[in-house]
Amino acid sequence: MVLVLSIGSIFLCPLVLYYIYLTKKLKDKNENVNYVEFFEQNSVDDSRRSIKLILLALNQNSISAVEACIRVSFLAKKASFSEEALKVIKIFDEVAMKSSHIPILEHWDRLKKDKKVEFEAEIKGLESEYKSKLLKSSDDLLRLL
Numbered sequence: 001m002v003l004v005l006s007i008g009s010i011f012l013c014p015l016v017l018y019y020i021y022l023t024k025k026l027k028d029k030n031e032n033v034n035y036v037e038f039f040e041q042n043s044v045d046d047s048r049r050s051i052k053l054i055l056l057a058l059n060q061n062s063i064s065a066v067e068a069c070i071r072v073s074f075l076a077k078k079a080s081f082s083e084e085a086l087k088v089i090k091i092f093d094e095v096a097m098k099s100s101h102i103p104i105l106e107h108w109d110r111l112k113k114d115k116k117v118e119f120e121a122e123i124k125g126l127e128s129e130y131k132s133k134l135l136k137s138s139d140d141l142l143r144l145l
Helices: 002-059 065-076 084-096 105-109 113-144
Strands: none
Touching: 002 065, 002 113, 065 084, 065 113, 084 113
């Protein structure tokens, strides 16, 4: 009888340990899924908040219209919006696309002066062409967010 119990416990102990291991692994996996969902939602909230700040800065002329369009267009792709908001965002996407060939950051710093002047004139042209539409769209989007 003792021999049967000993043999049974020899087989049962590894199975119990394996069961505990699998249960812990499943629990960890579920926690990681919730962790990812949590941060994805925070990312969406951060994108919306950043868009609001950019739009407020645009309305106060603290940021150029082209820069605002590039930033709003990029951040808008990270969040979901109503159909009405998406229609308003299209103007920001349009200006961002028209200025997408203009170098930024360190690429801008490497440009020669005559090229910078050429691009600055193009930026000013875009801003003068779209400024009133962008300000109206900015107000509309702030209302919708």
